[in-house]
Amino acid sequence: MKGNNQPGQNVVHYNLKARAREEMLKANFLASFEPEIAQEISKLPPDGRAENINRRDMRNSLWSSIDNSDSQDLDQIEYAEKIDGGDVKLYIGIADVDAFVPAGSATDKHAGTNTTSIYTGVINFPMLPDELSYKRSSLLKDQDRKSIVVEMVLDSNGNCKSSSVYATIVRNHAKLDYATIGKWLVEQGDEPDQVSGVDGLKDQLLFQNQLTERIHALRKNAGALHLQTQEITPVLDGDDIVGLALVDENPARELIENFMIVANIATTRFLEEKKLPSLRRVVKTPERWSKIVEVAKGLGFNLSETPDAKSLSQFLTTRRQADPSTFPDLSLTIVKLLGSGEYVVAIPGQPDEGHFALAVHDYTHATAPNRRYPDLVTQRLVKAALQGLPNPYSTDELQQIAAQCTEREHAAKKVERTMHKVAAAVFLSKHIGEHFDGIVTGVKDDAVYVRLFKPPAEGRIIRNAQGLDVGDKVKLQLVSTDPEQAFIDFARIR
Secondary structure (H helix, E strand, O other): OOOOEOOOOOOOOOOHHHHHHHHHHHOOOOOOOOHHHHHHHHOOOOOOOOOOOOEEEOOOOOOEEEEOOOOOOOOEEEEEEEOHHHOEEEEEEEEOHHHOOOOOOHHHHHHHHHOEOEEOOOOEEOOOOHHHHHHHOOOOEOOEEEEEEEEEEEOOOOOEEEEEEEEEEEEEOOEEEHHHHHHHHHHOOOOOHHHHOOOOHHHHHHHHHHHHHHHHHHHHHHOOOOOOOOEEEEEEEOOEEEEEEEEOOOHHHHHHHHHHHHHHHHHHHHHHHOOOOEEEEEEOOOOOHHHHHHHHHHOOOOOOOOOOHHHHHHHHHHHHHHOOOOHHHHHHHHHHHHOOOEEEEEOOOOOOOOEOOOOEOOOEOOOOOOOEHHHHHHHHHHHHHHHOOOOOOOHHHHHHHHHHHHHHHHHHHHHHHHHHHHHHHHHHHHHOOOEEEEEEEEEOOOOEEEEEOOOOOEEEEEEOOOOOOOOOEEEEEEEEEEOOOOEEEEEEOO
């Protein structure tokens, strides 16, 4: 693998998959599954281990999933219906991964070590083997699956009036993707083939979209922050990178985001009612609030001197409308100043710090047990409650799990960020000397950082950067790339 590409040199090929494995090992992740895991899975019954738990048959409900087009590890499906009095019932079906991954098994130990699936853009490192997360425990289309359903009654304002959790058998009737459904919800034209081919699905999705708008409005009024950080993904042709793409926000993504938030809250409240501890997902009140106030003031907006999510939400909404092109970079600044999320153990009856950015308390992670270990642990707590069994974890065990999940999540994000930068450096290595338009995203004493509009890559301005400030739009010439160091260097064109 070669780096530091100078003008006139082209990187013909770079083994991105090998580099991804290197980054995994460097961050102390397990990059492959131990042989005993395959042996363990082969001994499982096709539908998972036998359990003494009552399951409702909900296969005939019009369930569907919305995820990335290439996703096979389908964790949740959704369905909603109107009930008397103007209220609605929202059902979120969650894959029963615990049925295939017993606590303490070799598979569980692997999952508990990595604690998350890692998506590098060039190769995925799933938390669970493909035989499970892509097949047997995935809520695949037209397959009967074990599930845990979170049922919520929502009023006309999106408030959750009541909720319940129970075990089921479900069937996903349509595997949908964000891009297709998001575009259709915006344009409101003829429904896509994947929708028109299922009776009643068009009306179901439109109803779900109306429902998520209620929830979003409720969250916004409570002060939930609408942040827009850009996610870049490489476009591959075989093993070679041929482009860079942005993962766009759209109504389909917002629909799933809102549904998962209310389902996670309902799950936490279920465990609270059962007097069981839980793993909570928290973003603490930001310690660097004064810096956030300073950033807002520089853009003509006065925030309160004490942390206040609602006023910050109003500031972000104003800036999003005033300057959409720089809003992703402002969002990234605010995200960094808010601080990272973490997992903590909550004991019933004790106060919860809550999730500042979501403007909610009683928040856990429960809806992605194929991809995140905290969700699998939460599922075991839920199933113990449903079966009247004792708490499967001690407080000390949960605290150790919370610490491991927090540390590994941060490490996983670093691996993913590094690989996105490496991929961008490899792609642009074939464009040395070419001109691009971009925007300044950061200014430090020793460096000025820039993001290109197309392709959406980030790098440094190493020549003629004097006098530039964040938000300035610039014309650039690509000087060099270094995939090994994940560097992309530009000169400003005067």
